[in-house]
Amino acid sequence: MPITPANGLSADTAAVPAPDDSAEPIMLELVDEDGRTIGTAEKLSAHIAPGRLHRAFSVFLFDDEGRLLLQRRALEKYHSPGVWSNTCCGHPYPGEPPFVAAARRTGEELGIAPALMREAGTVRYNHPDPDSGLVEQEYNHLFVGIVRAEPRPAPEEIAETAFVTPDELDTLRARYPFSAWFMTVLDAARPAVREVTGDAAGW
Template sequence: MSSRETHLVELVDEAGTTVGSATVADAHTAPGQLHRAFSVFLIDDQDRVLLQQRAATKTRFPLRWGNTCCGHPAPGSTVAGAAAERLGEELGVAGVPFVEAGVYSYFAEDPMTGRVEREYDHVLLGRLPVGTQFRPDPAEVARLLWVSVPDLLARLASDPETYAPWLGGVTDRLVTHLSERSPERSGGK
C-alpha cells in the first residue's frame, strides 16, 4: 500500500457536513465511504482546459483521462489549500488562485482494481498565466493534453470509457460556471 493510501480523508454526509475520518484505503474499499474530494481544472489564455492521463500505478482508474488534478483534503484542511498542494506535487505548479464551480457527488466502481470512489467533490477552476511550465510527476501523471471545452464534451460523448467516471460530472459544473460568467449572460458587464 502506498503511503498516500494511509493518509486521512474527511468523511461527510450528503450535505457535505463533516462526520468523521478514514484512511484513503478504507474510504475507497467497497462499498466506499462518502468523503470530501476536489477536482481541479486549469484553464489557459485560450480557454482550453488541461487534462491528465492518470499514471498506470494509480489504485483507481489508472490510465484514464481526468481533469487537471484530483485529491482529498485532510481533515481540518481547506479544499483550496489541499488542491494547491496537490497541484504542486502532481504538476510542479504553484501560486494558482482557485474559484469553486460547485460540488459533484458521485459513486464509481473501478472494474480493474475493485476500488470505489464515493465522493463529495468540490470542482475548482484556476486560470494559468501564459508560459506556465509543468513538471509532471510520472508516478501520478502519464500524459497531459490541452483541449477546448467543446472538444472535451465531444470526447466524453464519443468514448466515455477512456475517461475517469467523474470527468463528465465535474465538466458539467465547469460548463455551468463558465456560462454563468459569460458576457452574454451577465448583460455584457
C-alpha cells in the first residue's frame, strides 16, 4: 500500500471495516507493581475503570534520517479511536515474552519487520481516556528500533501513518489528539531513542 503525502507528512489512509464480534476474547497478563505475573483478565474488563494493572508494550521505530514512525489509530477501535500514537503498542498474550509480542504486533499492524529493535526499559502509568471512560493501568515494556521497509498498515488497526521529526511531532500534537499514554512512553524511552538515532536527530 503506497505512502502518500498528507498535511506535509508521509501518510497512508484506508477504510476501516466493522469489528468482528465473533472473535474469541483476548486475554491479558495481570501483574503486580514489580511486573510479576499474578493472573489474567479479559482485555476489555482490564480497561474498565478503575482498571487492572496489566503487561503492555510500546514500540518506537525510526527511519535512517531519525524520523519517528507514528500511527493514527483506526476510527472504529473501541479504545482511543482516531488518535495519533507511537509506532505500535499492545499487550503480550499470557506467557508471551514482551519482545516477541512487540515484533509480532509490528508485523501484524504495519506489515514490516524492524531492521533493529532493542529493549528500552519499562514504565508504569495510570491514564484514563476521557472520551471512552476506559483506563490504561499498564506496566509497559519499551522497545526502540530502526525500520527500512515501507509500512503497509492493516486498515482495521491503523487509519494513517507518518514519519516525523521532533519539530513535526510538535506541530502534529498542536493540531490533533494523541493517545493519553504517548508522551509518558516517549519520555521514558528517550535515552534509548537518542542512542539509536544520534543526538543530531533532536530527540
